[in-house]
Structure formats: structure tokens, C-alpha cells
Amino acid sequence: xxxNRFNAFTDYGVGIGLRVPHYDHILSQKPVxxxxxxxxxxxxxxxxxxxxxxxxxLDQYRVVQHGVSMYFGSAQPLNREHLRRLKELTxxxxxxxxxxxxxxGSVDGRYTHDLLPLPYTFEAIRATAARIREVQDFLExxxxxxxxxxxxxxxxxxxxEWEFLNEVVHAADCxxxxxxxxxxxxxxxxxxxxxxxxxxxxxxxxAQIHIAGHSKFERYTLDTHDHPVLDPxxxxxxxxxxxxxxxxxxxxxxxxxxxxxxxxxxxxxANRYRPEGNADALPLPMEEREExxx
Amino acid sequence: MTLLEFQRRMAEDVSRxxxxxxxxxxxxxxxSSVAESVANYVKPNGRLSSFERLxxxxxxxxxxxxxxxxxDFPALNAMxxxxxxxxxxxxxxxxxxxxxxxxxxxxxxxxxxxxxxxEFTGAHLDLAVDVARLEWAYIEAFDRAAMxxxxxxxxxxxxxxxVLALQPHLQLLALRYAxxxxxxxxxxxxxxxxxxxxxxxxxxxxxxxxxPKPRRSLTYLVxxxxxxxxxxxRIDRGAFLLLSAIREGKPLAIVVDKAFCQSGLLPxxxxxxxxQYFVHAAELGWLIANPA
Ligand SMILES: [Fe+2]
Numbered sequence: 219x220x221x222n223r224f225n226a227f228t229d230y231g232v233g234i235g236l237r238v239p240h241y242d243h244i245l246s247q248k249p250v251x252x253x254x255x256x257x258x259x260x261x262x263x264x265x266x267x268x269x270x271x272x273x274x275x276l277d278q279y280r281v282v283q284h285g286v287s288m289y290f291g292s293a294q295p296l297n298r299e300h301l302r303r304l305k306e307l308t309x310x311x312x313x314x315x316x317x318x319x320x321x322x323g324s325v326d327g328r329y330t331h332d333l334l335p336l337p338y339t340f341e342a343i344r345a346t347a348a349r350i351r352e353v354q355d356f357l358e359x360x361x362x363x364x365x366x367x368x369x370x371x372x373x374x375x376x377x378x379e380w381e382f383l384n385e386v387v388h389a390a391d392c393x394x395x396x397x398x399x400x401x402x403x404x405x406x407x408x409x410x411x412x413x414x415x416x417x418x419x420x421x422x423x424x425a426q427i428h429i430a431g432h433s434k435f436e437r438y439t440l441d442t443h444d445h446p447v448l449d450p451x452x453x454x455x456x457x458x459x460x461x462x463x464x465x466x467x468x469x470x471x472x473x474x475x476x477x478x479x480x481x482x483x484x485x486x487x488a489n490r491y492r493p494e495g496n497a498d499a500l501p502l503p504m505e506e507r508e509e510x511x512x
Numbered sequence: 513m514t515l516l517e518f519q520r521r522m523a524e525d526v527s528r529x530x531x532x533x534x535x536x537x538x539x540x541x542x543x544s545s546v547a548e549s550v551a552n553y554v555k556p557n558g559r560l561s562s563f564e565r566l567x568x569x570x571x572x573x574x575x576x577x578x579x580x581x582x583x584d585f586p587a588l589n590a591m592x593x594x595x596x597x598x599x600x601x602x603x604x605x606x607x608x609x610x611x612x613x614x615x616x617x618x619x620x621x622x623x624x625x626x627x628x629x630x631e632f633t634g635a636h637l638d639l640a641v642d643v644a645r646l647e648w649a650y651i652e653a654f655d656r657a658a659m660x661x662x663x664x665x666x667x668x669x670x671x672x673x674x675v676l677a678l679q680p681h682l683q684l685l686a687l688r689y690a691x692x693x694x695x696x697x698x699x700x701x702x703x704x705x706x707x708x709x710x711x712x713x714x715x716x717x718x719x720x721x722x723x724p725k726p727r728r729s730l731t732y733l734v735x736x737x738x739x740x741x742x743x744x745x746r747i748d749r750g751a752f753l754l755l756s757a758i759r760e761g762k763p764l765a766i767v768v769d770k771a772f773c774q775s776g777l778l779p780x781x782x783x784x785x786x787x788q789y790f791v792h793a794a795e796l797g798w799l800i801a802n803p804a
Contacts, residue, residue: 259613259614259615263616263655264655264657265655265737266654266658267654267655287613294516324613325520326520328523329609329612329613330523330526330573330610331573331576331580331610332569334569337518339515369568369569370566370568371557371565372555374513374518374553409557437559437560438568
């Protein structure tokens with residue numbers, strides 16, 4: 219939904235991921251960008267250049283935090299030190315909501331640094347929802363969980379991925395970061411209809427949408443974030459916007475990163491599918507915006 | 513299978529060492545078939561077997577970790593050459609899996625691990641260890657915290673019983689070679705590691721550079737951050753001992769004694785030296801209040 223309790227009743231438009239190769243351009247040219255998404259872990263350090271750049275960005279732009287290592291689906295207790303440091307960063311950024319993935323990636327204190335898919339079981343729903351609630355309570359900001367792309371399915375699964383997603387966010391009472399590229403990638407790898415997925419997602423819980431590029435290989439499709447968004451993904455995006463309204467949207471581009479202008483222009487194509495957006499339009503400058511407070 | 517049992521099993525397969533050709537191993541360390549074990553929990557599809565589906569994760573696990581550590585040790589890579597370096601990194605990672613949520617911490621044990629593994633460095637063990645220590649010190653100096661430094665008033669109020677501390681970003685090194693010459697010769701262009709997509713397609717190879725061959729000579733270095741840039745600064749033995757004692761939390765009277773252990777300097781010269789050390793450290797903002 220455009221503004222709902224899962225994105226703290228904000229009404230953000232189209233943003234891009236803040237990436238190191240663009241730091242200089244952003245700080246020197248000050249381009250008009252509706253918002254930036256940062257990878258929390260890159261700024262969970264004691265000090266130095268990254269935090270200095272972040273502070274300068276925060277002076278001029280709206281920033282939302284996105285994490286890659288909370289592993290909501292892990293079967294073991296949360297890492298308290300991780301949570302404490304994440305909260306410290308949320309105080310710095312004032313992120314209105316915070317997202318991480320519906321996946322697991324560590325066990326017995328060892329980290330894979332990957333976003334591993336869960337078996338879609340009732341046990342996994344309970345465990346994941348409990349962890350999301352715990353994080354939400356500790357951080358005191360709304361959480362949105364993102365569907366990941368995957369390359370494997372499991373015998374243990376008792377439902378579809380979209381049923382699992384809906385069950386988890388309902389049980390945790392949290393939001394969804396709907397990644398339509400991940401839906402597409404997984405649909406190619408697992409042979410389901412991606413439109414059925416988009417049509418099934420609880421529309422009132424969508425806090426944010428991710429778009430990205432992927433790579434198709436002979437026998438599988440990889441979520442590579444190194445290309446422009448492909449047509450079938452735009453189709454899913456259009457349908458998602460139709461169902462949930464013009465929701466905060468973010469383009470992820472993480473490898474073979476082109477110039478800032480190219481990435482931004484690709485992101486702004488999303489406006490073609492947004493009712494109030496005119497094609498490729500730049501967002502309003504900061505001072506002309508009306509902020510909606512929670 | 514409980515969720516925890518499932519995750520332990522899959523984590524073991526995902527992090528299983530690859531074959532020499534960077535593919536998933538077909539036989540486990542106990543002689544069992546990996547394909548059979550994987551087929552027990554991963555479904556095949558029309559194009560890929562259970563084994564092949566998990567192999568995507570297994571390869572990506574290694575490519576991601578190798579890439580992350582390699583980025584932190586470009587000079588060690590240049591010094592040993594890509595073949596030996598890759599082998600070293602693989603062995604390091606097999607023995608030191610990640611125990612931090614942050615990929616940044618992955619290389620922390622590499623210098624000390626390398627010290628115990630001369631088989632990867634040939635005749636250049638000491639230099640390789642020095643280079644690795646220096647490269648890790650760079651990472652630490654780059655993003656560890658900076659606290660408000662002591663000012664002149666604070667310094668004037670110090671007593672022999674006072675306990676100070678050093679900036680968290682400041683790294684103290686006693687090296688056997690002037691390894692900074694090697695590190696500085698390698699072009700520094702360290703991009704941050706972002707993982708948001710769950711894919712790494714190919715391993716990135718690094719290019720070769722011509723390296724200086726420093727002679728063996730005791731080298732004391734401070735690696736520190738100043739206005740968001742990292743610097744290597746040579747110091748003498750006395751300064752090294754003094755700063756080390758401060759880091760150990762010793763009171764100033766002992767810090768001063770330590771600085772001149774086995775030194776032939778006369779007491780009057782010592783007082784002058786001590787003043788120099790403190791003025792220098794204070795100017796660079798290295799000294800902070802004891803956080804305890
Ligand atoms: Fe995403």
C-alpha cells in the first residue's frame with residue numbers, strides 16, 4: 219500500500235540503492251532522488267569513511283535501511299549484539315521502516331552470508347514469525363520481510379511460497395517487501411506462474427517493492443542484480459502496483475554497476491506503471507514535498 | 513526433520529569444500545554419497561537433479577567468501593601469485609568459517625593462521641605474515657571507531673597513576689620487514705562488499721603488479737585513520753613500547769618505564785623523548801580517555 223502502518227505511513231516514490239561507486243557523484247552533484255536504500259551491514263562499523271558519507275547523505279536525502287543478515291528464518295535465538303548495533307544505526311538514520319529477508323543463513327554461530335530458502339512448513343512459520351516479532355519489539359520500528367529468489371525446493375514443504383509468506387507476515391503482524399524480480403527468478407527455477415504469486419500476496423501488508431535485473435542460464439535463472447529490469451519483471455511490477463497502489467519502489471543494482479544516471483533512469487521507468495507518475499519523471503525536490511507523519 | 517536439523521544438514525552441504533574444479537564434491541569425508549544425502553531433502557526438477565540444485569548454493573558460498581577475503585588482502589595476493597593465494601584462502605576458510613554476521617570480519621584470523629601454515633608461502637613466510645598483518649590493520653583502521661582525543665588541559669592534568677587509552681582505530685605493529693612498501697606498491701582500490709542479490713556468478717581475478725622486495729629489518733608501525741584516510745606511520749622502538757603499554761591499560765608511571773626497557777638512553781634524554789612521544793601522539797589525536 220502507498221502509505222500504511224508497515225512503512226510508518228510514509229508515501230515514498232521511486233528510489234535506488236546507495237552504492238559505493240556512486241558516492242562521489244551523489245555528494246558532488248546532489249541529484250534529486252526520492253530516497254535511498256542502504257545495506258545496514260555496510261554501516262554497522264565504528265566509524266570512518268562509510269559513516270561519514272552516510273551522514274552527508276542523511277543531511278539531504280531520505281534513507282531506508284535494508285539488511286542481509288538478520289536471518290528471520292533461523293531456527294536458533296537472535297544474535298543480541300547484532301540487534302544492539304542495528305538499533306544504534308536506526309537511531310542514526312531514522313529509517314521509517316526496516317527490511318530484511320524471509321530466509322535463513324546461519325546455524326550454530328556459523329554464517330553462510332547467503333540468503334537460503336526455508337522449507338515452507340508450519341514449524342518454520344512459527345519460528346520465523348516469533349523472531350520477526352522479537353526484532354520488531356526490540357527495534358521499535360515496523361519490519362518488512364522480503365521474499366528471496368531460490369534455486370532449490372524441499373520435500374519438507376507443506377505449502378507454496380506465497381502461502382508461506384502470507385502466513386508468516388500474518389503471524390508476525392509485519393509488512394512485506396515484495397521483490398518482483400525474486401518472484402520471477404524463483405518462478406523460472408521452480409516452474410510456477412509468477413502472476414499467481416503476485417495475485418496471492420496480502421496487498422494491505424506490502425510496505426515496499428524491489429525491482430532488479432537477473433541472468434538467465436541454460437538450466438536455471440540467477441538473481442544477479444547486474445542488468446536493467448527485464449520485461450516480464452516489469453509486467454509483475456505493473457500488476458503489483460495495480461493491486462497494492464503506488465508503493466515505495468526501489469531498484470537494486472549491485473554488480474557491474476553503471477553510472478549513477480543510468481541506474482537512476484532505469485529506476486524511474488517504474489513511474490510508467492504508477493498511476494500518478496508520468497514516465498521517467500524526476501521526483502519533487504525535497505522542499506516541495508509534504509511529509510506524512512505517523 | 514526439525515527446522516534446526518534441516519538447517520544443520522543444509523549448512524553442512526552448502527559449505528562443503530569444492531573439488532579442484534570448483535564443483536560440488538560427490539563423496540563426503542565419510543565415503544557416503546553426497547547426491548543421495550541431498551536427494552533426501554532437496555527436490556529435483558525437470559532440468560536439474562537435487563545435487564545440481566544444491567551445487568548452485570555450494571559454489572556460491574565459496575565464491576562469495578573467497579571474493580570477500582581476497583579483496584582484503586590484495587598485496588598478499590600479488591606477492592604469492594593467484595594460484596598459491598587461492599589455495600591459501602580456500603584452506604583458511606575451511607578452517608575458519610565465518611562466525612560474524614558481517615562479512616567484513618572474515619579475514620580477521622588470517623595473519624595468525626598464516627603464521628602456522630608455512631606451506632602456502634614457501635621461503636617468504638615472515639614477509640607474507642607481515643604483509644597480511646598490515647593489510648588487516650588497514651581494514652581495522654579504516655572503519656573502527658574514533659573517540660574524542662585528549663586535549664591540552666587533559667594532558668596537563670595527567671598523574672603517574674593515570675590510565676589512558678588509544679583510539680580504537682589505531683593499530684600497532686612490530687614487523688620483521690618494511691612490509692608497507694609492498695602494500696603501498698599494490699594499487700589500493702578496495703570496493704565495499706555488498707550482498708543483496710543471492711548470486712555470485714564468477715570469481716574475479718586480480719592483475720599482477722611488480723613488487724618491491726624489502727630487506728629484513730625490524731619495523732614499528734602505527735596504522736591509523738586521520739580525516740577518514742588511513743596512514744602508515746613509522747615510529748621508533750621506544751614509541752612502540754610506550755603506545756603498547758598504554759593499550760595494555762598500564763598506569764603512566766609503568767608506561768614510561770616500559771618505553772625504555774633495555775634502552776641505553778640517559779635519564780635526561782629519556783625525559784625529552786617521553787615529551788616528544790606524548791606531544792606527537794597528542795597532535796595526531798591518538799590518546800583518549802580510558803573508557804573503563
Ligand atoms: Fe531484493
